[in-house]
Amino acid sequence: MGERNASADAIVAAACRLLAELGSHDKLSLSAVAEAARVSRPTLYRWFATREDLLVAIAAHQEKRFYEGLAEALDTETTPAGRLDAALRYLVTYLDETFGVASPLIEPGMTVRSLTVSLPKQTATWVRLLGDAIARVPAVRAGELSVEQAAEIFLRLAYSHYLIPSPAPEVLLQCMRSMAGLRVKSPA
Structure with a gap:
């Protein structure tokens, strides 16, 4: 075995x-x-x-790596705000580090299908790992969004960075932090 x-x-x-x-x-x-x-x-x-069997295994490997990396990013954070900030930082960097900037441009159909399939599971994982932290997001506290909707929005924002790469990922992170109601430091 x-x-x-x-x-x-x-x-x-x-x-x-x-x-x-x-x-x-x-x-x-x-x-x-x-x-x-x-x-x-x-x-x-x-x-x-078959090649398709291998592609399925690659997708499973990348998914496992995503969840392990997210858990590691959250491991040392003890406060809800710290965990949410760590998760946002992880989101902004994960896709670029894993797939590179050109990947979605080479195979946009496959990329979009993959992200579409991943979104519900990633949203559920975010809610499970960060529910109390996401509950502190201003729009969730105000009753304008559910925890699930807020988690999905953060994931979709990270996906957008992957699909249309930003020349300044730190600016995206600062915007996401601001939306989350986290203290935002000025970009250096």
Whole structure:
């Protein structure tokens, strides 16, 4: 069982690195992934019979990485405001670090589909991890938005930064902090 996981994990990790280099799922071949993972093609096909199987595994890997990173960002924060600020900072940086600036421009249809599928689960996770912090957002306190709606808005704002990259991500973060009712420091 351990060998299976190690092989599959090595293949997915290699595929993620290769995808970052290629910039497009269309250019990703199973042969190139096998070479990058330093496994034989039969080993790769044993775990990922098709390219689509591998793409599903890559998406699951990236999703897991997102949730682990969010949990890590929140781990040291003890106040609701600190947790919300940490989550906002994480959102602003995660997509750029994971996919790079050009990725949504290369495959916009796949990008939008992926984000659409991810949004409900990410919203639910944000509500679960940050519900008390999001409840302090001024529009939520005023009864204008639910906690779920506010969480979704923050995620959609981060998605917009990914889809239409901002030359100044710190400005986006400052705007999100302001919307959250957090103290906003002037950009340096």
